[in-house]
Amino acid sequence: MRTTWTLTKMRMRLALRNRAFLFFSLLMPIAFLFLYASLFAKGEPRVVGYLFPSVLALTVMGSFWGLSIQLVLFREHGILRRFRLTPAGPGALLASSLLSNYILTLPTVVLEFVLVRTVYGVTMFGNLWGVGLFLTLGIVTFAAFGLIVASLTSTIQETQVLNNAIWFLFLFFSGATLPLVFFPEWLQRLSMFLPATHLVVGLQFTLIGALPVRLLGTEVIALVGGGGLAFVLSWKLFRWEPEEKISRSAKAWAAAVAIPFLLLGVWENAVNVRRTELQEIYKSVGERASPLPNPH
Amino acid sequence: MSEPIIYVEQLRKSYGSVEALRGVSFQVQEGEVFGLLGPNGAGKTTTVEILEGMRTADAGQARVCGLDPRRGGVAFQQQIGAVLQQTALPDKLRVGEAVELFARLYGRRRDLGALLERLGLADKQHAFYNTLSGGQRQRLALALALVHEPRVLFLDEPTAGLDPQVRREIYEIIEELRREGKTILLTTHYIEEAERLCDRVAIMDYGKLIALGTPAELRQRSSNTTRITVRLKEPIEDGRLRQLDGVVDCRPILDGYLLHSQRPPQTLVALVKQLEALGNELQSLEISAPTLEDVFIELTGRSLRD
Numbered sequence: 356m357r358t359t360w361t362l363t364k365m366r367m368r369l370a371l372r373n374r375a376f377l378f379f380s381l382l383m384p385i386a387f388l389f390l391y392a393s394l395f396a397k398g399e400p401r402v403v404g405y406l407f408p409s410v411l412a413l414t415v416m417g418s419f420w421g422l423s424i425q426l427v428l429f430r431e432h433g434i435l436r437r438f439r440l441t442p443a444g445p446g447a448l449l450a451s452s453l454l455s456n457y458i459l460t461l462p463t464v465v466l467e468f469v470l471v472r473t474v475y476g477v478t479m480f481g482n483l484w485g486v487g488l489f490l491t492l493g494i495v496t497f498a499a500f501g502l503i504v505a506s507l508t509s510t511i512q513e514t515q516v517l518n519n520a521i522w523f524l525f526l527f528f529s530g531a532t533l534p535l536v537f538f539p540e541w542l543q544r545l546s547m548f549l550p551a552t553h554l555v556v557g558l559q560f561t562l563i564g565a566l567p568v569r570l571l572g573t574e575v576i577a578l579v580g581g582g583g584l585a586f587v588l589s590w591k592l593f594r595w596e597p598e599e600k601i602s603r604s605a606k607a608w609a610a611a612v613a614i615p616f617l618l619l620g621v622w623e624n625a626v627n628v629r630r631t632e633l634q635e636i637y638k639s640v641g642e643r644a645s646p647l648p649n650p651h
Numbered sequence: 652m653s654e655p656i657i658y659v660e661q662l663r664k665s666y667g668s669v670e671a672l673r674g675v676s677f678q679v680q681e682g683e684v685f686g687l688l689g690p691n692g693a694g695k696t697t698t699v700e701i702l703e704g705m706r707t708a709d710a711g712q713a714r715v716c717g718l719d720p721r722r723g724g725v726a727f728q729q730q731i732g733a734v735l736q737q738t739a740l741p742d743k744l745r746v747g748e749a750v751e752l753f754a755r756l757y758g759r760r761r762d763l764g765a766l767l768e769r770l771g772l773a774d775k776q777h778a779f780y781n782t783l784s785g786g787q788r789q790r791l792a793l794a795l796a797l798v799h800e801p802r803v804l805f806l807d808e809p810t811a812g813l814d815p816q817v818r819r820e821i822y823e824i825i826e827e828l829r830r831e832g833k834t835i836l837l838t839t840h841y842i843e844e845a846e847r848l849c850d851r852v853a854i855m856d857y858g859k860l861i862a863l864g865t866p867a868e869l870r871q872r873s874s875n876t877t878r879i880t881v882r883l884k885e886p887i888e889d890g891r892l893r894q895l896d897g898v899v900d901c902r903p904i905l906d907g908y909l910l911h912s913q914r915p916p917q918t919l920v921a922l923v924k925q926l927e928a929l930g931n932e933l934q935s936l937e938i939s940a941p942t943l944e945d946v947f948i949e950l951t952g953r954s955l956r957d
Contacts, residue, residue, distance in 0.1 A: 357758075361755045369743050369744060437740065437795075440705070440735075470863055
């Protein structure tokens, strides 16, 4: 634990000295918030409140970008190989990535809460403990996905290509950009296989619906299972050296991260509860706020 | 003789079809500075990285401080320090922070200020890594290797790419460590470095150890030849010089020719006659004892820079 904390402090220090980090982790999420709240919700508090979980989800999901790029950069530049000779093992290095990312993401999230309350007058924050739990699970899980991406790529270019593909899926098909209720049914069903959907749904249900966490078991299992599996596998597949080859079995192991989401996607599609509930939430907000358009 | 602190026996390692090590064996005693000398691709770095626990040998045995480098864990890591050939630190990490970070990772609390002072980095402790010169980065690499006071130090090409002045500064630091009795294994392709710093030198080529001894012992192997460096007014075919009496080898160098002769007086007489006949003139002439470079040439037929 001492080693992990020592490395965490170093990672936080380095991140705060990095302008790109400040842009992507602080300025961009705040810009998204203003875009959603002012442009899409036209400043209407109830609609801002409805879109706020999506803004939070985007802030949280961004974790995987930075961590994957940083880990690959450290490996490419020979920084990891220097740490290889020290008592800091892969577990401590990876855990410090997650921990430093968690600590550094929290202020942005808090700032977003302050802004929606003070600038847009949103006062209803549903089940705050539940929101906190989903934010924590989201930050850690999506950061762990970043570590898996880094274990599968060898160069920054490869990492960016893979990140773009994943980000595109998460951004447009999880309900983070456009509410799921606007999607055709087949796309709504497909979105139930995405980790990002579980985060968005979890945040929407706790923040807007004030649902207790015990009713969101699927979402909790998805994020805990997926994040835990991603962390364990990234540890198993960790590479110190840029020239270390990625074996086929490593790629197969990395693909195993998708298993919990595949199983839960099948389950969600079979019981078909979440889609109906999301429609109801949308309607309940729409009845009392003018900017929400008709989904169909 | 006591148990060797580094023990290497019949080490073999291949990368695909390339045999990087073909049965390398040597031993290093505690307090010794041991050099692996050879050209690029000789297998020096592979040997060191196996000893550091960073690579696994295909066959053979390697032990450092009585421990298997691959299985020694933290106990092994506490015993060794290393300056790696290809490595870096994060750009925005300050010198002082880097030293403190490594000290904490090893769980040591030593006087880090004194360490930085000793390595000439005291005034750079607030500087970011990306602002350091090549020499300063190498001194920082040494500081990080020493931060936990290891018994054995591995220095892989510690002065490669540095200018002569900085190289001499690094030599002085290594000499100081040698006086303190630190065991050092260094790899180099600089003859001067091996002759100046090492108690014993192993010459490597194509994954094999081709000679081993003190620099003086190795030079003695070449004692039947003398170096004659000549600079001429006009260039001459080196084939003509090779045919001079007593000459066993002739190579063009930057601004002249390097001859190895077994009978220097006869060679000199023949050289003067040859130049007179060709209407050429001798501009300078140096006669010196053989160096480790000569030993390498004799053993491999190539120079270290070929």
